[in-house]
Amino acid sequence: MQESYDPAAVERAAQQYWQSRRAFAAREDPTRPKFYCLSMFPYPSGRLHMGHVRNYTIGDVLARYMRMQGHNVLQPMGWDAFGLPAENAAIANNVPPAQWTRQNIAYMRGQMQALGFAIDWEREFATCDAAYYHWNQWLFLRMLEQGIAYRRTGVVNWDPVDQTVLANEQVIEGRGWRTGAPIEKREIPMYYLNITRYADELLAALDGLGGWPERVRVMQANWIGRSEGCDISFPYAPDTRAALGAAGALKVFTTRADTLFGVTFMAVAAEHPIALAAARGNPQLAAFVEECRRGSVMEADVATQEKKGMPAGVHVLHPFTGEQLPVWVANYVLMGYGEGAVMGVPAHDERDFEFALKNALPIATVVRPESGVYQEAVAPWIPAYAEYGVLVNSAEFTGLESRPALAAIAAALAQKGLGAERIQYRLRDWGISRQRYWGCPIPIIHCAKCGEVPVPDKDLPVVLPEDLVPDGSGNPLAKSAAFYQCQCPQCGAAARRETDTMDTFVDSSWYFLRFACPDDNQHMVDARVDYWLPADQYIGGIEHAILHLLYARFWTKVMRDFGALKFGEPFSNLLTQGMVLNHIYSYQPPGGRKRYFNPADVYERRLEDGTAVSEVATGDAGTLRVEHEGLGKMSKSEGNGVDPEGLVARFGADTARLFMMFASPPEQTLEWSDEGVQGASRFIRRLWHAVYEHTGAGAVARGAAGSFTSEQTDLRRVAHQALAKATDDIGRRKNFNTAIAAVMELLNAVGRFTDASAPGRAVRQEALEIAVLVLAPIIPHVGHTLWEALGGERALIDEPWPRVDPQALAQHTHQIVVQVNGKLRGHVSVPANSDEATVRAAALADERVRKFMDGKPPRRVIVVPGKLVNVVI
RNA sequence: GCCCGAAUGGCGGAACUGGUAGACGCGCCGGACUCAAAAUCCGGUUCUGGCAACAGAGUGUGGGUUCGAUUCCCUCUUCGGGCACCA
Numbered sequence: 001m002q003e004s005y006d007p008a009a010v011e012r013a014a015q016q017y018w019q020s021r022r023a024f025a026a027r028e029d030p031t032r033p034k035f036y037c038l039s040m041f042p043y044p045s046g047r048l049h050m051g052h053v054r055n056y057t058i059g060d061v062l063a064r065y066m067r068m069q070g071h072n073v074l075q076p077m078g079w080d081a082f083g084l085p086a087e088n089a090a091i092a093n094n095v096p097p098a099q100w101t102r103q104n105i106a107y108m109r110g111q112m113q114a115l116g117f118a119i120d121w122e123r124e125f126a127t128c129d130a131a132y133y134h135w136n137q138w139l140f141l142r143m144l145e146q147g148i149a150y151r152r153t154g155v156v157n158w159d160p161v162d163q164t165v166l167a168n169e170q171v172i173e174g175r176g177w178r179t180g181a182p183i184e185k186r187e188i189p190m191y192y193l194n195i196t197r198y199a200d201e202l203l204a205a206l207d208g209l210g211g212w213p214e215r216v217r218v219m220q221a222n223w224i225g226r227s228e229g230c231d232i233s234f235p236y237a238p239d240t241r242a243a244l245g246a247a248g249a250l251k252v253f254t255t256r257a258d259t260l261f262g263v264t265f266m267a268v269a270a271e272h273p274i275a276l277a278a279a280r281g282n283p284q285l286a287a288f289v290e291e292c293r294r295g296s297v298m299e300a301d302v303a304t305q306e307k308k309g310m311p312a313g314v315h316v317l318h319p320f321t322g323e324q325l326p327v328w329v330a331n332y333v334l335m336g337y338g339e340g341a342v343m344g345v346p347a348h349d350e351r352d353f354e355f356a357l358k359n360a361l362p363i364a365t366v367v368r369p370e371s372g373v374y375q376e377a378v379a380p381w382i383p384a385y386a387e388y389g390v391l392v393n394s395a396e397f398t399g400l401e402s403r404p405a406l407a408a409i410a411a412a413l414a415q416k417g418l419g420a421e422r423i424q425y426r427l428r429d430w431g432i433s434r435q436r437y438w439g440c441p442i443p444i445i446h447c448a449k450c451g452e453v454p455v456p457d458k459d460l461p462v463v464l465p466e467d468l469v470p471d472g473s474g475n476p477l478a479k480s481a482a483f484y485q486c487q488c489p490q491c492g493a494a495a496r497r498e499t500d501t502m503d504t505f506v507d508s509s510w511y512f513l514r515f516a517c518p519d520d521n522q523h524m525v526d527a528r529v530d531y532w533l534p535a536d537q538y539i540g541g542i543e544h545a546i547l548h549l550l551y552a553r554f555w556t557k558v559m560r561d562f563g564a565l566k567f568g569e570p571f572s573n574l575l576t577q578g579m580v581l582n583h584i585y586s587y588q589p590p591g592g593r594k595r596y597f598n599p600a601d602v603y604e605r606r607l608e609d610g611t612a613v614s615e616v617a618t619g620d621a622g623t624l625r626v627e628h629e630g631l632g633k634m635s636k637s638e639g640n641g642v643d644p645e646g647l648v649a650r651f652g653a654d655t656a657r658l659f660m661m662f663a664s665p666p667e668q669t670l671e672w673s674d675e676g677v678q679g680a681s682r683f684i685r686r687l688w689h690a691v692y693e694h695t696g697a698g699a700v701a702r703g704a705a706g707s708f709t710s711e712q713t714d715l716r717r718v719a720h721q722a723l724a725k726a727t728d729d730i731g732r733r734k735n736f737n738t739a740i741a742a743v744m745e746l747l748n749a750v751g752r753f754t755d756a757s758a759p760g761r762a763v764r765q766e767a768l769e770i771a772v773l774v775l776a777p778i779i780p781h782v783g784h785t786l787w788e789a790l791g792g793e794r795a796l797i798d799e800p801w802p803r804v805d806p807q808a809l810a811q812h813t814h815q816i817v818v819q820v821n822g823k824l825r826g827h828v829s830v831p832a833n834s835d836e837a838t839v840r841a842a843a844l845a846d847e848r849v850r851k852f853m854d855g856k857p858p859r860r861v862i863v864v865p866g867k868l869v870n871v872v873i
Numbered sequence: 874g875c876c877c878g879a880a881u882g883g884c885g886g887a888a889c890u891g892g893u894a895g896a897c898g899c900g901c902c903g904g905a906c907u908c909a910a911a912a913u914c915c916g917g918u919u920c921u922g923g924c925a926a927c928a929g930a931g932u933g934u935g936g937g938u939u940c941g942a943u944u945c946c947c948u949c950u951u952c953g954g955g956c957a958c959c960a
Contacts, residue, residue, distance in 0.1 A: 040960095042960090043959090043960050045960090080960070083959075083960065084958085084960085085959080085960085130896085157958075164915085165958080166958080167959065168957090168958055168959080169958075169959045169960095171958095196891090204943080215877055215878060216877085218876085218877065219876065219877050219878095219954095219955075221877050222875090222877075223876075223956085223957090225876095266948075296956090297957095297958090298883090298956075299874090299956050299957075300874075300875085300955090300956055302874090303874040303875060303956085304874050304875095305874090332874095336957095350889085351874090418939080427957090428957070430957080431957080431958085433958095434958065435958095449927095453918055503958070504958095504960070505958095505960085506960095508960085531911050541954090541956085541960095542877090542878085542953095542954060543954060543955070543960085544955095544960085545877080545954080545955070546876095546877095546941090546955060546956080546957085547955085547956095547957065547960095548960080554952085578953095578954095579953080579954080581953095584913060607905060630952085631952090631953095632953095633953090648944085661885095661898075661899070662885090662897085663885060663886080663898090664885065664886065665886085668878040668879080668886090669879085669953075670884060670885090671884085673884080673885065673899070675885095675898095675899050675900070676884095676885065676898075676899060679898055679899055680912095682898095683898080685913095686913095689913095728889085729889095732889090733889065735887095735889085737885095737886070737887085737897080737898090738887065738888095738889095738896085738897080740897080740898090741886090741887075741896065741897035741898075742897085743897095744896095744897055744898075745897070748897095751914095765902080788896085816895090817893045818893095819892085819941075820941090821940075821941085822892090822939095822940060822941040823941095825891055827893080831916095859940090860940060861940090862892090862941080863942055867891075867892065868941090869892090870941060871940090872940045873943090
């Protein structure tokens with residue numbers, strides 16, 4: 001081996017070795033346990049960012065570790081290639097999205113290969129390949145047949161100037177990002193997937209996902225939002241009947257039917273039929289409805305906006321008392337959730353309370369706590385009582401507790417035909433239509449005579465033309481006659497092809513299945529899926545905890561019910577990785593636009609009074625003082641990204657990988673640190689030198705055996721403790737930082753080890769072998785060379801994970817911590833197999849312990865075997 | 874606004890099941906090597922007081938449970954993720 005470590009040469013050699021053996025090509029092999037290690041595939045944005053490097057390094061460490069543990073490992077990679085950024089790039093550069101996307105894929109593939117990931121590149125595909133999205137369309141048609149896919153109207157952001165539907169991201173403070181025009185809501189027909197049909201199963205099956213982080217399961221459960229409650233109908237009063245021209249009832253859903261006698265008003269969404277009818281004869285109300293129509297469609301905006309309302313001037317009747325209740329139109333009631341109407345109970349609901357105070361609506365208390373003082377909520381400083389309690393002022397239900405009252409009121413309503421118990425979900429059906437070009441075409445043909453006609457299977461895939469260039473106004477497909485002109489498959493008449501494309505979440509809802517059989521052109525999936533799936537480990541950003549992961553679970557269940565899969569959950573174990581952060585520096589010129597500076601260009605300077613300021617050099621040898629805004633996600637807009645490519649060029653892929661794995665545990669955020677990178681590089685060089693000096697001193701007998709000196713015993717204990725810890729940290733806890741720390745301690749111990757005798761050198765050999773093998777999944781390139789130098793018979797990639805020698809771990813004495821009143825006062829050494837009485841006696845005999853006991857008798861002595869004694873006085 | 878997390882030395886983090894707070898790394902300080910610098914190696918490094926031995930304080934805030942709390946419970950603060958058309 002070379003005396004000095006040259007990352008470029010070492011990495012080239014290892015990568016060439018793996019490539020020449022096709023080391024990562026995965027084959028189905030029923031005789032071996034399989035391990036499908038899946039990282040979320042990237043959007044091909046142009047260049048890899050540090051989040052990608054982190055994600056794929058975590059996956060690679062696990063894949064390589066499991067390979068060493070004897071598993072048949074599949075680690076694939078592909079491209080989530082449809083989406084908005086390609087269209088934006090197309091508008092900016094006048095390049096077709098397909099060309100931009102495929103160039104990016106080629107570039108990013110090269111970047112990934114330079115990082116040395118153990119990926120089976122033979123299975124690679126992109127979601128914009130017709131051979132892939134063919135099956136999106138095929139399954140969509142099956143869903144249509146089963147009523148899972150259906151068409152109805154939905155609300156979108158409409159830019160009236162560009163005549164274009166905008167994504168939420170393209171709406172900035174209520175205005176179109178390109179035109180600056182105020183955005184309107186518009187209802188258009190769209191396709192939906194009936195995910196709510198699976199709500200119960202998606203919720204219940206979370207219990208079986210023990211390999212998922214608890215917080216993700218909680219988030220999904222809350223997102224699905226199952227609530228048990230009651231539908232209640234409030235019959236129209238004569239004024240409402242007149243406005244609507246029909247009899248009927250206003251239906252609401254509530255989980256608090258026990259507060260029914262406290263209803264003092266009703267609130268409906270601006271889009272509700274009653275609101276629209278009432279607005280016809282009421283210009284003021286019509287203006288308010290119009291104002292609501294202009295508001296945002298985003299839930300966060302709706303929930304934080306000022307709660308406004310206006311009386312509709314019509315009434316409904318209380319189902320028990322027959323009292324006339326005013327109907328209000330309110331901007332906080334969502335048409336898309338429940339019935340688009342809610343009953344207002346100010347005394348027992350925070351939001352209704354606020355609304356009632358503001359609009360001078362009556363407040364009626366009908367529930368009180370079972371005990372304790374209670375003050376009726378009548379003013380802003382007395383909060384509404386939103387808990388369960390005992391009913392008052394509730395006719396025949398007075399005196400009941402809330403829970404029995406819920407059932408009793410529901411039963412009474414059912415008898416009157418004005419209500420029934422029902423389970424309601426917060427989850428809404430999944431709208432998949434996008435009025436955009438760069439996506440998977442929805443395989444439907446609209447015929448004037450036959451209506452919506454599915455494209456026959458034999459005509460699939462409906463291929464997306466790749467030569468169009470969007471210009472920001474409308475969907476190019478809708479302007480391309482070559483695309484939309486077609487014949488009706490049923491009657492043969494001239495017809496119009498659907499020009500909406502699918503949400504890109506559809507593409508990512510099943511790509512992990514396709515990796516098992518990317519070459520099957522006859523079927524969506526085949527029997528190989530049953531070998532590889534479910535994925536044993538899925539790794540990706542926490543930001544995907546809800547939408548992507550829920551859609552993928554749903555899609556899997558649909559395919560299972562269709563008979564294409566034998567399992568209902570796609571990912572057995574999930575690791576949600578934290579984000580990569582860096583410092584944000586900016587300069588705000590007076591009256592100008594804020595500029596951001598990369599932390600790499602910023603340096604600190606101390607002023608004469610000692611305060612530190614951040615500055616950047618400007619072109620004319622001057623400096624500019626910049627403001628530190630704290631830490632934030634690496635992003636283009638804040639200019640604080642670090643390019644992985646430069647890092648690899650300067651330090652090598654192993655350093656990049658080691659730093660990422662060492663800086664923090666995978667689930668936590670990772671703060672970028674140039675010094676930390678240097679530290680990782682330094683450690684690799686120290687390891688390199690330790691092996692260089694050891695092997696340079698001549699051949700060594702492999703395998704330490706026989707009796708050991710105490711120095712040898714100590715090094716062996718450190719080595720096998722590090723191995724045991726790293727095995728647990730990587731395999732079970734997936735905390736790589738502490739596994740690396742254990743090997744660092746081991747290398748420190750090797751450095752202190754002075755025994756140059758033949759048995760001593762065999763012990764050092766064993767320690768270095770353990771260090772190299774344990775780090776193999778993390779720094780595989782340098783490991784490849786070092787393993788060869790240590791005399792490995794096989795290449796490192798073919799080595800199994802080393803075994804812990806229990807004898808090396810054995811300890812004859814234990815250090816016991818002694819506390820007095822919970823404070824550390826001393827240590828005592830006792831034989832490893834001491835009983836409690838011995839430990840207790842040793843502790844009480846300790847000089848410092850006696851000092852702190854101050855002659856007082858112990859009131860209590862707590863002994864934790866092998867660890868600690870606490871003397872309570 | 875709602876749901877979910879997080880907060881520990883100068884910095885990143887460790888302490889896994891309630892049992893020695895600060896492993897490991899960075900930075901800094903001192904030393905060795907060098908004409909010198911870089912690199913490398915050795916030692917020190919939570920804070921306060923003390924020459925030291927040692928003592929006291931200390932895990933975002935305030936409270937609680939416990940022999941014992943970074944860990945469990947409640948409160949608040951700040952930061953981050955998600956909120957259905959960014960992916």
